[in-house]
Each structure stands twice: as structure tokens, then as C-alpha cells.
Amino acid sequence: MLNKIIPLITGAAILFAIGCSTSPDIGTGSLEVRLFDEPGDFKQVNIKVDSVQIKRTQNEEAGWETISEPNQQYNLLELINGNFEVIADTDLEAGMVPQIRLILSREDNSVVVEGENGDDETHSLTIPSGQETGVNINIDAEIVEGIRYVLNLDFNVDRSVVKTGQASNPGYILQPVIRASNKAITGNIGGTVLPVEANASITAYSGEEEIKTATDPDTGGFLLVGLAENVSYSVVIESEGYITREFEDVDVTIGETNDLGEIELEPEEE
Numbered sequence: 001m002l003n004k005i006i007p008l009i010t011g012a013a014i015l016f017a018i019g020c021s022t023s024p025d026i027g028t029g030s031l032e033v034r035l036f037d038e039p040g041d042f043k044q045v046n047i048k049v050d051s052v053q054i055k056r057t058q059n060e061e062a063g064w065e066t067i068s069e070p071n072q073q074y075n076l077l078e079l080i081n082g083n084f085e086v087i088a089d090t091d092l093e094a095g096m097v098p099q100i101r102l103i104l105s106r107e108d109n110s111v112v113v114e115g116e117n118g119d120d121e122t123h124s125l126t127i128p129s130g131q132e133t134g135v136n137i138n139i140d141a142e143i144v145e146g147i148r149y150v151l152n153l154d155f156n157v158d159r160s161v162v163k164t165g166q167a168s169n170p171g172y173i174l175q176p177v178i179r180a181s182n183k184a185i186t187g188n189i190g191g192t193v194l195p196v197e198a199n200a201s202i203t204a205y206s207g208e209e210e211i212k213t214a215t216d217p218d219t220g221g222f223l224l225v226g227l228a229e230n231v232s233y234s235v236v237i238e239s240e241g242y243i244t245r246e247f248e249d250v251d252v253t254i255g256e257t258n259d260l261g262e263i264e265l266e267p268e269e270e
Helices: 002-021
Strands: 027-037 043-056 063-070 073-076 085-093 094-106 110-114 120-126 135-143 147-156 161-165 169-174 176-182 185-194 201-206 209-214 221-228 233-238 245-250 257-264
Touching: 027 043, 027 135, 027 209, 043 085, 043 120, 063 085, 085 094, 094 147, 120 185, 135 147, 135 176, 147 221, 185 233, 201 221, 209 221, 245 257
Parallel strands: 027 147, 120 169, 185 257
Antiparallel strands: 027 085, 043 063, 043 073, 043 094, 043 110, 094 135, 110 120, 147 176, 161 169, 185 221, 201 209, 201 233, 233 245
16 A cells, blocks of 8 residues: 555656746845944944844744854944944845844853953853744845845844843843844934044934944944834933933934934033
């Protein structure tokens, strides 16, 4: 009986393959994944991305497809004000991509902080065992034939790095908080904060959403990336020793940068 069943299955598989070969070709688009950062209170935050994977269906039992293997370490604090790293760039069949996943190294992650004596201290950045399978991010990206989809992944360092242990012997845990956005339907807010030495922090608020960056230490320039259109933001500029500045109802236009120009900060009265 078994000998009769096997040829039938094989024949069916051949007919299925022939039927598929005569179907119209599925068009392809491309997916580019960019990694950038919202800064935090650290000297360095280094993470190593082993691979980037996608899931082409909402089915939880469906497998993950590896689209890139950077196997590279990135200092997230260098990826601000429009600086980014491309961690994947590949052609894909047209269709929906509900999820993306970053597989991070278990051992090659670290933070650098300023110690009590002013020297830099390097500490391991531990990934909890529950995240061994990677960092899953819902993106609901639609890959369209002939179109490049640019996905921005904004790594929120302040919320992602958790300090544990005693102050004299701290430990650090990585619990990634990442905001995903489609570059094609977002815009930016930029400007220059003076004096340059203020080293200001900039935060855009809209409802519960907070998007942060910091000024360039050499120019005072800043760029908030991946902001939604048709949303008004409050932009707050803060620096120790200076009076806080706030801009209300700042709009965003797709594919453009709303430039707030030069912003002078006034010293606080002593």
C-alpha cells in the first residue's frame, strides 16, 4: 500500500510545480532598513546586530526569513541628527511584511559611562534570556513592485538601557524599545541651537509620543527624523544653565525638513 501512495504523492508534486511555473511572475520591490538613535545619558551604547529577519505573514507558526547578516557592532550614540547605518538592503517579492526582527549578539554589547573619578568605564550590556530569540517589531510594510521601501528603526537608548545593581557596582540590561517608521510618509524638524557649547537636548512631543535628539557638539545643529505628517508637535529645547525654549504647533511635511532656524538660548539668572 505504501509503495502505491508514494508515486501518487510524487506525481501530484510534479503537477503542482508545473502549474506554478506557468503562473505570472510576482513583481519585486526592495526593502532598506536604517538604524538610528534617540540619545541617552551615556558615552557610548554599543550593540552588535548579527542578523535581520522578516516574517511575510501574520501566522505565528510561519518561519522567519533572514534578509541580512551584518554581524557588526554599532555605537548607537553616533546615529543621531540624520546619521544612520543601513543594516539591510534587499529585493523582495511584492506583498505585506508584518514584522521584522533583529537578532542581537548575546555577548558583544556594552555601555561606556563616566565613572566617579571622571574616567570612562565600560560595562557589559546584558540581554535578558527572554529576548534570546531577537527583538520583534511590528511594521506592516507593503512591498510594492518597482518601489524602494525605506524603513527607519529608531532605537530609544534612554528607555532601552536599564541600570541595575548598586551604584558602586552597576549592571546594565538591554530591553530594546524601537520605533519603526516608513521614510516615504514622514518628515523632519531641524534647526541650530546657539551657543554651540550649550549641548542642548531636543524633544518633540505629540500626545504620548516623545522623539528626542541632541545638538551636534561642533555646530549646534539638530535633526528630528521620521516624524508623522498631519501631526502638530511641541518642540522643547533644554540645556543645563539655560532657559528652556518651546515651540508649539510645529508641522511636518512628507519628505521635507521644517527648519526652525537659529535658536538662541539665554543663560539662567544666577
